[in-house]
Amino acid sequence: MEWHMTPTTAPSRMAAWLEQAWTVRYLNRGLSGEEVTWFESYVLDKPELLATIESDTRLRDALAAEASARHKDRSVDSDGRQGGAKSAPGIFASGASADLDSPDAQDSPLRSGRGPYKVRESAPPVWLAAAATLVVGLGVGAFVARAFDSGAPAVIASPTRIVYDTMRGPTVPPRVENSSSDSAYVLIEAAVPLGASDVTIELAGQPAQPVSVSADGFATLLVAKKSLLNKLTLHYRLAAAPSSIDLPLPPL
Amino acid sequence: MSVGHQPQPASSDADRDLVSRIASGDRGAETDFVRLFERGVRVLVRRHCRPHDPVVDDLVQDVLSGVLERLRAGAIHDPAALPGYIQSAVVYSTSAEYRRRRPTQSDAAIESMAGGESPSSRFDAAQLAGLLRALLAEMPVERDREILRRFYLEEEDKVSVCRILNIDPGHFHRVMFRARERFRMLLEQAGIQGGTT
Numbered sequence: 001m002e003w004h005m006t007p008t009t010a011p012s013r014m015a016a017w018l019e020q021a022w023t024v025r026y027l028n029r030g031l032s033g034e035e036v037t038w039f040e041s042y043v044l045d046k047p048e049l050l051a052t053i054e055s056d057t058r059l060r061d062a063l064a065a066e067a068s069a070r071h072k073d074r075s076v077d078s079d080g081r082q083g084g085a086k087s088a089p090g091i092f093a094s095g096a097s098a099d100l101d102s103p104d105a106q107d108s109p110l111r112s113g114r115g116p117y118k119v120r121e122s123a124p125p126v127w128l129a130a131a132a133t134l135v136v137g138l139g140v141g142a143f144v145a146r147a148f149d150s151g152a153p154a155v156i157a158s159p160t161r162i163v164y165d166t167m168r169g170p171t172v173p174p175r176v177e178n179s180s181s182d183s184a185y186v187l188i189e190a191a192v193p194l195g196a197s198d199v200t201i202e203l204a205g206q207p208a209q210p211v212s213v214s215a216d217g218f219a220t221l222l223v224a225k226k227s228l229l230n231k232l233t234l235h236y237r238l239a240a241a242p243s244s245i246d247l248p249l250p251p252l
Numbered sequence: 253m254s255v256g257h258q259p260q261p262a263s264s265d266a267d268r269d270l271v272s273r274i275a276s277g278d279r280g281a282e283t284d285f286v287r288l289f290e291r292g293v294r295v296l297v298r299r300h301c302r303p304h305d306p307v308v309d310d311l312v313q314d315v316l317s318g319v320l321e322r323l324r325a326g327a328i329h330d331p332a333a334l335p336g337y338i339q340s341a342v343v344y345s346t347s348a349e350y351r352r353r354r355p356t357q358s359d360a361a362i363e364s365m366a367g368g369e370s371p372s373s374r375f376d377a378a379q380l381a382g383l384l385r386a387l388l389a390e391m392p393v394e395r396d397r398e399i400l401r402r403f404y405l406e407e408e409d410k411v412s413v414c415r416i417l418n419i420d421p422g423h424f425h426r427v428m429f430r431a432r433e434r435f436r437m438l439l440e441q442a443g444i445q446g447g448t449t
Contacts, residue, residue: 024425027432028410040342041335044292054295055436062384062435063404064303165422175422217429 013046016193016238017245023049023194027056048195159183160225164190164234164247176250186225188232189218190247196236204231228252271334275326282320289338290316296339300346307349315341383438387431395419399427 014022025031026039043049161177192199192213201221202208211219219234232247270288273281290312297311319341322328328337388397395417402408402416414421 024429028425028428030410037336037339037343040296041339044296044335044338045288047291050292050295052432053299055439056432057295057299058439059384059400059432059435060404061303062381063400065381065384163422165425217433218426
């Protein structure tokens with residue numbers, strides 16, 4: 001789905017979810033040049049947004065440093081000394097110089113929010129050669145096991161899964177996977193804005209329940225399919241202010 | 253992609269006040285200006301520069317002093333335009349820096365710049381690389397590591413990464429978000445805050 005960002009002319013701050021959406025698009029290099037210009041102007045005096053961008057830049061810098069250090073460790077100069085390579089491919093090597101030759105790079109180091117550097121590795125990184133160790137423990141398995149007491153099967157393969165990517169805006173419909181599953185339960189995941197606290201989920205007619213947010217910023221819950229007719233709302237606090245997102249449940 | 257209208261950065265009464273105070277010679281307002289925008293300028297300059305480029309500090313100074321001069325001269329009339337002006341100054345300064353280097357410096361000279369970094373810069377870089385290794389070690393799924401490598405090092409775009417790794421584009425930002433969050437936490441645990449590296 002094509003997604004367009006429209007800069008606001010409002011003098012006040014954008015809503016938290018909208019700031020989040022802009023930030024994600026900026027970091028993922030999904031903004032046009034004009035949008036980048038506007039967004040960078042917008043964030044200039046907003047420390048929390050700057051911190052997110054800064055963290056991403058550090059990640060970029062660290063990856064470059066790591067690649068460079070790895071290359072130096074493996075390289076041998078003409079005298080057989082380790083780390084003697086004069087042309088480390090990290091930041092300033094062939095990839096970077098090739099990039100500098102492009103007209104784009106001559107005029108501006110910025111291409112849709114990214115810098116002029118370009119790091120290229122011909123050999124696969126060492127860390128890629130390391131075998132994957134364990135399957136990511138998302139905690140879903142344990143969560144499911146606790147949720148069932150009796151009468152339900154021990155394992156439900158491919159249950160219906162609904163993902164609310166609320167960081168892309170409240171109007172973006174949820175993504176539904178395995179909608180044909182005959183499981184009595186539906187796994188729901190909802191993105192929570194960065195920095196949100198006191199996150200609770202409320203199913204109409206039921207008391208709100210606290211939910212923990214995963215490392216990737218999602219709240220996960222298991223809902224009986226028969227309850228999906230009721231309204232589901234995610235509540236949280238952001239910068240001490242209460243906020244909520246309605247999660248429209250699609251018909252299954 | 254059309255955005256429909258000319259973007260206007262968000263402005264505030266503080267910006268309005270700042271512009272007029274600096275134009276009238278208020279030195280305290282200049283201090284406020286630096287306090288308000290220095291971090292933002294630094295973050296953007298770093299973003300527009302190559303990793304670990306030691307010129308960042310100089311460019312930050314250039315941008316701040318350049319904008320201050322214009323403010324003192326009363327050349328910026330619309331306070332709402334101040335953030336946009338600063339952002340343009342960042343882009344101009346970094347572009348000019350890399351344009352200036354190109355005809356006068358060979359690749360070897362550019363490469364040798366890395367060796368010219370201060371010991372503290374090299375230490376920071378090594379520390380960041382160590383943190384990165386810790387981050388990568390915490391990412392047990394090889395595909396996640398591959399995404400990071402392709403996105404940050406190869407500068408492949410999202411569409412390309414998703415196509416090559418057979419990833420649902422809807423999952424892309426989750427992986428990136430997770431990586432950034434873990435990295436941020438590692439930085440915090442290591443006592444590295446802000447943009448002072």
